[in-house]
Amino acid sequence: GENVEQHPSTLSVQEGDSAVIKCTYSDSASNYFPWYKQELGKRPQLIIDIRSNVGEKKDQRIAVTLNKTAKHFSLHITETQPEDSAVYFCAAISNSGAGSYQLTFGKGTKLSVIP
């Protein structure tokens, strides 16, 4: 099955600086890579996603890059703000063969933005 590794587990940045979170995946058949933001006690919320036919996608201060050959993808947050503080999860979708297209998550990165 799919295995997703995420680094770092914690990240502290000064407000206004950039933050980068990196993930690797194992299943070359995976073709959809979402990023979720989860605030304490709340549900995971999708912030950006990328499909395997695209190398980069940007949405305002957030961008994601994908390297299919190396099987890694990264989240970039620029001009960080205190409200960006949360746990971020990368995930990869894979078809287990039963058609479930389940998400396999990384272990998360706790981002702290220091004012």
Place this chain on the structure above:
Amino acid sequence: DTGVSQDPRHKITKRGQNVTFRCDPISEHNRLYWYRQTLGQGPEFLTYFQNEAQLEKSRLLSDRFSAERPKGSFSTLEIQRTEQGDSAMYLCASILTSSDEQFFGPGTRLTVL
């Protein structure tokens, strides 16, 4: 509220008791997932429904766990003879067949004493 809802939001139970959680997906979503999230970890897949059919179960799902989606709308997850290791957040997500984006509910936090 047109999002995914879950009930209850919190459940405290004693070891050995049975518990049941409910998930109401977004109305037009025909695919439904259950995940379990423990502290400091990402959500882990438990089981998947397409309409009323349960098509896949994770090896994490012991035979004490059972899930149903009788009419292809809401789903229930039951844990029998709860153990302390069952303490976790149980998340439900729903999705349209034509889409990849999974919408998560707020979760049910289970504490087994």
